[in-house]
Amino acid sequence: MKSPHSQALQSFVRRLMLLSLLRAGIQMATLWFFIWGVVILMARISGVQQTEWLALGMLGFVPLAMAAGLRERSRQPAFDKMRACYDRLQACGGILMSEEVSDMTAWQAHLSAASAPRLRWHSGQAMLWLGVSALFMAVALLLPERLTRLSSHRPLEIGRTVDQLQAEVQTLQQEKIVEDKKAEDLQQQLSQLKQDSSGFDPNKTWEALDHIKEANSDAAKQAAEEALTKMRELTQAETLARAMAQAADKGMSEANATESAQDLASMLNAAKLENGILNGQIPPELLAGLNGLNKEQLEKLMQALELNKNSLGLTVSNLANLKLIDPALLSKCQNAGQCHNPNALAEYLSTCTNGCDALAECLLLGKGGPGGGGPPAPMTWDNDTSEKDVKFQEHALPPAAHLSDAQLVGVSKAAPDLSGNDVNAGNGALDNAAASGGSAHSQVILPEHRQAVRNFFKRDN
């Protein structure tokens, strides 16, 4: 049977061990709650919102606490140390420690009553840290989803931009500027961008949008340029057709009519309405019978030309509405669609004899040709002359003469003598100009500089 002191000692050892395990467990739990809280926070910020799994993770402290317990157990102080500690606390005077060599039960009877020493753990700080870490983990777990998404998955505000681009693509598709397949691809790409846009990497999204916008703008600009060219051609053709109709009333000769019809045909061929992005169409029977068009047919031709012009103008106007082209280009197109004054040309066609060049005259309309320079144009200062792509003409300068190539003519300490025959100074614009007569060569020396200049040119010899 164990003595009371032995029993108390065993109790003391057990309590010491339990306290060590508890302490290590709490330390590990604190550490784990902090780590897991950080993991939860990171996971939620990166998009994982399955809080059930994250909550289960906090049980990870159990194996950790067990590992800590095993470690504490392996680091448990030797029994003789704990017995010595008990001996000291109970003032046993080494009697309990002497049990390592002999039975001291008889002596233990002389000792004071056995009781396990009191173990007190000042756990306030440890518990505080445990509470803080648990709170941190709970906050990380229960944080509203909108807060965790603040930085990562906040979509970019590109809805309006994407809508604008989609409208542009749709317009380009309707106007046949962009092929249907390409337009569909672009629409799909824009939808995907709208869905995938993230605050994490806005540059990527913005670059893609800029690329699409630039492609739209290029296509629109190209179409507008083509429309401008075609409208000019059509306008000239229309002017000629009107002049032909008027000249026919005024008794244009057959030869002139035939020649003018040929010019009109060549103009329409040059316009190439069927080719390009914005293709128009003129009834083939009119094109086929250009050489023998009567007045009615000429009217139909003019209507067809007007129709094509209007179509081109509408397209350009639509592009301008979407701001795909600048207003200056729109203005050019509108001006190009204005029909010139065909009266002068009709007069010319009806009166000219001996082979008149209707085509050349038509091209001069508005440029000092028939009609005295075309219709009066308003003088405005709204649109500045663009300096884009304007470059000065480059001239390569001759290579500078090297000093070693210079020829020594003499050395003198005095000022250079310019009156010699070798020097020809009489070719300049200021030749023979009097120095005191306001010549460009006269240099004013300020009063405060005079002494310095005098000293510089002063010669001892």
Next chain:
Amino acid sequence: MEQLDRILLGRQELHRLVLIGILSRGHVLLEGLPGLGKTALVRTIGQILKLDFKRIQFTPDLMPGDVLGTHILQETSSGKRELTFQPGPVFTNILLADEINRASPKTQSAMLETMQENSVTLLGTTRPLPQPFFVLASQNPIELEGTYPLPEAQLDRFLFRVLFDNVDTEVLDRIISERRRGELPTPNWQMERGQLETLFRTMERIYLPRPVSRYIARLVSATHPGGAEATEPVNRYISYGASPRAAIAIAEAARAHALLAGRPSVGFEDVKAVTAPVLNHRLILNYQARFDRMNASKLVAELLGRLDETGLNLPKDVELATA
């Protein structure tokens, strides 16, 4: 103990230390001002123990021969003359070396062999001293003119250096009342030599547990600056720590302390009780300690307070206390 306490009033702790010194077969250096009862204590111990007691008053002109003895020419009964050894006062059981620091170093060093080896060697002949042999030396910490401070080697041979403090008013009142002209009462009980030897034999059987011996070793190691468990004041103020002889002295004194407490084994409290008088003359302090008025007793007390006896190394937030 009881007899000592009855004869010399108010010095129970001192008496206990002196007795521990005797039981440990160590020598004791008594240090205190004149008139505090150093000589009276030694004389009373001699009377109680019924041992041969001699006293030497150390003076600057005292010669080694005056202490150890000398050879004198004597005529034998047959008329033959021969050199005969005349033992000095050191041939005794209890030697009171009064004001030992007043003797010259030559005479002081003559005591070295007697204190360590318990023998005297003269002219190639070694003569053992009678057993038991104790030196109870006294010295005066003031009036240092004309004195020769004991060298470290000789100080190390003293088991204890016991400091005599002034007694309090109550004790003084009793001394004045009960000690007419300072005469001490004679002891009414004396210890026989056989009883003393029995105590010595019992001392041999006092068990020193391993954790306690480990504690003594750690304690002595901690007095060395730069040691694993040396405290900051130790590193700051001590030049040289205690020797292994100090560790042995602590162990022996702790055994004696346990014996006086009536226990068969040494506990940590025994070690703590004897550490200060064992170490306070063995620590060599540096000049910084002098500047800061630090002494060995304070350093030992600080060391005893800091060092964990059992080496359990419990965390700082865990506190142990008796139930």
